[in-house]
Amino acid sequence: MSEINKLKILNDPIYGFISITNPLVYDLIQHPYFQRLRRISQMGLSYLVYPGAHHTRFHHALGCMHIMQRTVQVLKFKGIEISQEEETALDIAILLHDIGHGPFSHAMERSIVENVHHESISLLFMDRLNEEFGGKLDLAIKIFRGEYDRKFMLQLISSQLDMDRMDYLKRDSFYSGVAEGNINSERLIQMFNVHNDTLVIEEKGIYSVEKFLVARRLMYWQCYLHKTSVAAELILTKILKRAKELTQKGEHLGASTPLQFFLENKISLEDFNDDVLRKFSYLDDFDIMCAIKSWQFHNDHVLSELSRMIINRDLLKIKMRAEKVDKAQVEVLREQLITKLGITDKEAEYFVFKGKIKNQAYNKTGEPIHILKKDKTIEDVVEASDQLNLKALSKPVTKYYLCFPKVLLEEAAI
Structure with missing residues (x-):
């Protein structure tokens, strides 16, 4: 041969x-x-x-x-x-x-x-x-x-x-x-x-x-x-966070074997032995999208609603500004959402939140060109x-x- x-x-x-x-x-x-x-x-x-x-x-x-x-x-x-x-x-x-x-x-x-x-x-x-x-x-x-x-x-x-x-x-x-x-x-x-x-x-x-x-x-x-890319990635992060939170409370969501492992366990760098690394190597975009397609029908409102947003590209509204977002404004919007949907304060945090992004094309304090x-x-x-x-x-x-x-x-x- x-x-x-x-x-x-x-x-x-x-x-x-x-x-x-x-x-x-x-x-x-x-x-x-x-x-x-x-x-x-x-x-x-x-x-x-x-x-x-x-x-x-x-x-x-x-x-x-x-x-x-x-x-x-x-x-x-x-x-x-x-x-x-x-x-x-x-x-x-x-x-x-x-x-x-x-x-x-x-x-x-x-x-x-x-x-x-x-x-x-x-x-x-x-x-x-x-x-x-x-x-x-x-x-x-x-x-x-x-x-x-x-x-x-x-x-x-x-x-x-x-x-x-x-x-x-x-x-x-x-x-x-x-x-x-x-x-x-x-x-x-x-x-x-x-x-x-x-x-x-x-x-x-x-x-x-x-x-x-x-x-x-x-x-x-x-x-x-781009603001829409930022919103989509934030939603994806929150989907995975919610899935992990529910899994660790004992709920079985339905996911591929490697994804299920990472949902069930808190994994830090110290935990990455050969077995964990092997499981990580089986994890890719398909595991996540397949899970999200399934989770959009879950009875947990947070998980299903966020999953639907990604699947149907019907994302959260995101507003960008030069000044910091007032914490009081976030609280007001959360209260309004709680009243509209009858969800808890903790659940409202998944839908109304603030943050910041930074862009620096060249860092003078780092290794220069x-x-x-x-x-x-x-x-x-x-x-x-x-x-x-x-x-x-x-x-x-x-x-x-x-x-x-x-x-x-x-x-x-x-």
């Missing part, structure tokens, strides 16, 4: 052909842990706003690996020594950087598991895969953890201008149809260099960086933090740019929201 050809070419709508040139990378892509990403939405419930946004974490991870390969080629062409082992490790690290995402990406982190960040779960998956593959992921994990002595390699994976951000902006812009988010990733890749073990952009690429930062800001307000000037000095992009708006982009912008059912629209008087 002949061995499977592990050198593959995949067709991607963003970059054209993506090559898998390493048998180890092929085996990792074929692993059930990674194949699960085909069933995890890249943009959560954003398809309720942008119908085309149905692409997955699987697409994104392969795209990140492709632009990592392109970047490594450019750096080697410019005389930066990168061994074959390092090259493979970079491919693996960026390929697996999002493997720990739960269903609908971020909703799980605030509801079913107890504040466990997806990056922590990604590392657990990487460690488990490393055991299965006999230590072949050692260097990739070392780079991912920031423990490798070549600092620029971590910057390629996690920084303010990394492969992750470059792919998701271009990809999410394409699938959502939000043209303002499109970036010239090929130009940015060509401008990468390494100076004193620091990832830099050559000075002639500064305008591409400016475009990248502006595109990031616009994508957040227009896409990721370094511009390599012609005299070989390095400058922060904000200082190197002649665009005053970049200084504005480095300031966080906060918006406050108020959510409530549409039946209260007249009473809300906002």
Whole structure:
């Protein structure tokens, strides 16, 4: 019997052909842990706003690996020594950087598991895969953890201008149809260099960086933090919270085996042993949507009503404003809802609530985007740019929201 050809070419709508040139990378892509990403939405419930946004974490991870390969080629062409082992490790690290995402990406982190960040779960998956593959992921994990002595390699994976951000902006812009988010990733890749073990952009690429930062800001307000997307994700979080609350009171809601496990148990990072990780690996968007389709007919008013909102795209009304929402206004709306529907105060909290969202396209206090000037000095992009708006982009912008059912629209008087 002949061995499977592990050198593959995949067709991607963003970059054209993506090559898998390493048998180890092929085996990792074929692993059930990674194949699960085909069933995890890249943009959560954003398809309720942008119908085309149905692409997955699987697409994104392969795209990140492709632009990592392109970047490594450019750096080697410019005389930066990168061994074959390092090259493979970079491919693996960026390929697996999002493997720990739960269903609908971020909703799980605030509801079913107890504040466990997806990056922590990604590392657990990487460690488990490393055991299965006999230590072949050692260097990739070392780079991912920031423990490798070549600092620029971590910057390629996690920084303010990394492969992750470059792919998701271009990809999410394409699938959502939000043209303002499109970036010239090929130009940015060509401008990468390494100076004193620091990832830099050559000075002639500064305008591409400016475009990248502006595109990031616009994508957040227009896409990721679009008010309807925000409302949908908040509702989903509350559905899972309510389901967990009812389950732990002894009610059987009906859910897939892995989802039932996470509803029944309080899971923190310390609880993620091999068995819990295996159960998490069986969990994806389909488990959640199948459960919600069933829960819309449950006799618990909160669970059924919130589930119907997602299924029928008849969401809570969300109002955005620049000032904080008055707590008294929330209380008044809750009282009105209690009177209208005859529900309890605790149940009303699921339908009327406030909060805030923040957008910061560039964080000056974090690891800066370094511009390599012609005299070989390095400058922060904000200082190197002649665009005053970049200084504005480095300031966080906060918006406050108020959510409530549409039946209260007249009473809300906002």
